[in-house]
Amino acid sequence: GDSVTQMEGPVTLSEEAFLTINCTYTATGYPSLFWYVQYPGEGLQLLLKATKADDKGSNKGFEATYRKETTSFHLEKGSVQVSDSAVYFCALSGRPDKLIFGTGTRLQVFP
């Protein structure tokens, strides 16, 4: 079945460091891909998405490119801030109405 694999955390970085969180997927067909973020005490929020191969989703300085050839959707940010500390979930749209999530990666950014 469809699945999402993302790197285990926590990822610990100093402020202004470069961030990469790896995400790979297995799916039949051509799913849409997403990154969600969960700040402490809050619900998951959609961070960015890409709906077809080679699309780049971007938001708040974060980017991810839909790579069909490597079945990947890695999340990147050039310069992280303390306020980016959160848990990040990679996800894909499976059958209609269903989101399939990765295990989540906790990011901790220190000043």
Place this chain on the structure above:
Amino acid sequence: GAVVSQHPSWVICKSGTSVKIECRSLDFQATTMFWYRQFPKQSLMLMATSNEGSKATYEQGVEKDKFLINHASLTLSTLTVTSAHPEDSSFYICSARPRSRGAETQYFGPGTRLLVL
């Protein structure tokens, strides 16, 4: 906008009792609500999908008599864990989708942590 609340945020109960968790869409009407369960260091697992006014659709392996879902209005869905046991301890998350929106348009609640003693 698009705020979803859950109540309670955490609950501790004795084995054998039932626990009800509420999920509310505060500023929109949710024709579809989803219930997820998350174990430590694991992904969110979809338990069931509920549409307002109809019976919930449960995922394979989820006991419908154990996890009762009611979606009686466009702003409220409830999950009742009946005869809870320690293995039901988990983090339960709901999400709500407005009318005529795709699967990715789900607004998530902050989750409810259940501990069964």
